[in-house]
Amino acid sequence: MSTVAGWDAIIVGAGHNGLVCAATLARAGRRVLVLEAGDAVGGCAVTREFAPGFRVSAGAQLLHQMPAELVEELRLATHGLEFAATALPTTALAAGGEPLAIGDPGALARRSAADARAxxxxxxxxxxxxxxxxxxxxxxxxxxxxxxxxxxxxxxxxxxxxxxxxxxxxxxxxxxxxxxxxxxxxxxxxxxxxxxxxxxxxxxxxxxxxxxxxxxxxxxxxxxxxxxxGPRALAQPKGGMGALTAALARAATAAGAVIRTMAPVTRISVSEDRAAGVVLGSGEEIAARSVISNADAKTTFLTLLGAEYLDTGFVRRVDHFRSRGVTAKLHLALDRLPAFGVGAPAALGGRLLIAPSADYVERAWNHSKYGEWSASPAFEITVPTVNDPALAPAGRHVLSATVQYAPYAPQRGWEAERQPFLAALLGVLEAHAPGLQSSLLATQLLTPADLEREFRVHGGHWHHGDLAFDQFYMVRPVPGAAQHATPVAGLYLCGASCHPGGGVMGIAGRNAARRVLAEVSR
Ligand SMILES: Cc1cc2nc3c(=O)[nH]c(=O)nc-3n(C[C@H](O)[C@H](O)[C@H](O)COP(=O)(O)OP(=O)(O)OC[C@H]3O[C@@H](n4cnc5c(N)ncnc54)[C@H](O)[C@@H]3O)c2cc1C
Structure with missing residues (x-):
């Protein structure tokens, strides 16, 4: 089947950057079609049920990087965005010891007078x-x-x-x-x-x-x-991160964009040396004047476009874009609040870290370099049901943790390593919240390989690719594609592979839209 709907732009992927890009283009009067392979919008910023009645922000868990002026510009409050909590505190946990409230002068002075001054x-x-x-x-x-x-x-x-x-x-x-x-x-x-x-x-x-x-x-x-x-930084959207991306989708559709889910793009088509549209998994062909990819750089260039449209130097640079993630995500359904011993309820509803020293974090990383998981990993934990009880059945709770480090491809494979790694994670949590294991109703562990599959991000990398000096700013993702335009006319990038990188920020999506608006007259 062939459809030529006369779209000004097709956006491949409805991650938050794709949605910001769609909203910005549609607000400027462009006819925009967003095609998302998954059954919901949001990419890594989604809310999913992981056990009956228990919902969680399945990838990103905290909103702290989206500029306040972008939230205003897209009128996300009007489109349904509410916050369960803002300005969340951060507490460093200590197994069997006193936790430290980061930034609290009194708490710091009790630990070290010199640190309190510094x-x-x-x-x-x-x-x-x-x-x-x-x-x-x-x-x-x-x-x-x-x-x-x-x-x-x-x-x-x-x-x-x-x-x-x-x-x-x-x-x-x-x-x-x-x-x-x-x-x-x-x-x-x-x-x-x-x-x-x-x-x-x-x-x-x-x-x-x-x-x-x-x-x-x-x-x-x-x-x-x-x-x-702004002052909202470190915020928990009500309903999880999926509520943010649902509001972005409403902002885009209110401006006239059309969003289709379950519409995987299998090929970006090229005609007369420029991107001409896409082909879906169903065989449907859709034409557009511009194609803007929210998929990561490797997927975009090597899978959807194809190396035959690119010079070998460029293909080699994309191939070398380091994109192996070492972050895992753990979700627990609990029959009661975990006893982290942080005192005030506000602290339990905030961000809890297990990183008792800089050496601990460094040692945790060492294993992943050799394809091993860390038996003493670092955690960023939230208990989102403290601020948003509707995420779980009455009286029950959700624990959501970002865990480092887990290799993308352990030597013995994740099938063999999943249970031992999960047991190690639960052991560390138990040491910080005694009784946690006896309150467990369900668990979900997403390894980097799971994140790759679930969110269609090459390597399961939080930033779509390492944020390092050789993959930053003027050379991100690679020279020749660092300003959203690519070597193929009419093809643009708008996701976390671009400058400035990952995190739920929306800047890459907005800047890509501005680039398209500047280049493609109506
Ligand atoms: C475990 C984890 C925890 C994180 N925690 C945080 C956090 O707390 N706070 C924070 O700010 N950031 C966090 N991040 C980072 C953040 O989630 C990402 O950097 C950000 O969501 C990337 O957004 P994006 O729109 O650029 O891309 P993505 O969210 O990756 O979206 C890309 C979209 O493109 C779609 N797609 C791909 N290929 C195709 C195709 N062929 N056809 C159609 N659609 C396609 C995908 O399905 C996806 O929806 C976390 C990331 C991970 C993995």
Missing amino acids: WPLYDARLKRFARLLYGLLAAPAPRLGTGAWSDTFALGRLGLRLRLLGRRDMREFLRIVGMNAYDLVSDEFESDALRGALSLDAVLGTNFGPRAPGTVLTLLYRLAAESAA
């Missing part, structure tokens, strides 16, 4: 650096060596922002930005709990331990996006 200065300085970096995240990356006024201007503006930090801050920024997080937090603080929590923040979602070069960059990346999210 924290406000460190926090303020990193927030200044984060605001600088946000300017770089928010705008499309400039191209090098083009001589174009817009690229020169963007680079100049970056230099100016850096200079405006002032001499002392500028020097400090340049000193630390290439460093590893382990050295930074060890220089600044003496408390293991604080060092561990900050180290985990630096590497959450990455394939790095805190001693890897560039992990101050990934820490600043997180803080930069949070700085634009």
Whole structure:
């Protein structure tokens, strides 16, 4: 069957970036069709039932990176977005010991007077650096060596922002930005709990331990996006992350976009050297003036487009884009609240970390380098039912945890390793919340290989590909496709493989739409 509906743009994938892109284009009057392979929109930002009556944010669990002005621009509140909780606290757990509320001056002073003095200065300085970096995240990356006024201007503006930090801050920024997080937090603080929590923040979602070069960059990346999210940062959407992407879908359809789920794209078609439309798994062909892919770079270029349309150098660069995830997700259905011993109910409804020291996090990473899972992994835990009881049957609870590190392909395969890894995870949780195992009603463990299959992300990587200096900014995902346009005319990228990277942020989707609007006149 052949359908030529005269679409201005087809978006492959309804992840949050695809939906932001669709909404932005449709609001500008473009005829937009979104094709999603799965049975629901949202990509890695979805709410799913994992046991009868128990629902959870199945991939991303906390909203802390979407700029407040994008939420306003797309009027997501009007489209149904509500928050169960905002400005969530972070607590570092200690098995059998006193937890540490991060950023609480009193709690920090009880642990270390020196750290209590150092924290406000460190926090303020990193927030200044984060605001600088946000300017770089928010705008499309400039191209090098083009001589174009817009690229020169963007680079100049970056230099100016850096200079405006002032001499002392500028020097400090340049000193630390290439460093590893382990050295930074060890220089600044003496408390293991604080060092561990900050180290985990630096590497959450990455394939790095805190001693890897560039992990101050990934820490600043997180803080930069949070700085634009405003006072709401670290928020839990009511109904889970799927409620956010449902609101984005409503914003897109209200502006005129059409969204089809269960519509897997198997091929991006090319005619006269430009993208001309797509072919679905059903054989249906759909034509469009532009094709914008929310799928990761490897899937887009190597599977959907095909290497025959690309030069060999470009294909090699895409092939080398490092995209093996080492993050797993654990969901537990519980018959009562877990006893993490954090005191105030607000803390239990916040973000709970198991990362008792920077060395602990580094050791946890070591195993994944050799295809092994960590027996003492680091956790980012939420108990979303504290703030949003409707996610579980009355009186029951959900525990959702991002766990590091789990290899994409363990030596003995996940079939053999799944149960031992699950048992190890439950053992660590039991040590921090005694009685947890006796309250278990159901479990779900998503390994990186499961995440790849469930969310159709090559390697199951949180960012679609490592956030490292050689895969960042002007070279993300690869030179030749770093400003949303690709070597094939009419084909664009709009997902986390693009600058600025992953996290539920929406910037890549919005910038891709702006690029298409600037290039393709009506
Ligand atoms: C376990 C885990 C935990 C995370 N936790 C957080 C968190 O707490 N906070 C946070 O901000 N970020 C978190 N992230 C990162 C965040 O979820 C992702 O970076 C982000 O969702 C990527 O969004 P995207 O729209 O670019 O791509 P995706 O969400 O990957 O969406 C891509 C979409 O394209 C579709 N697609 C792919 N191929 C095809 C095809 N051939 N045809 C049609 N459709 C196709 C997919 O089905 C998918 O819907 C987490 C990620 C993971 C994996």
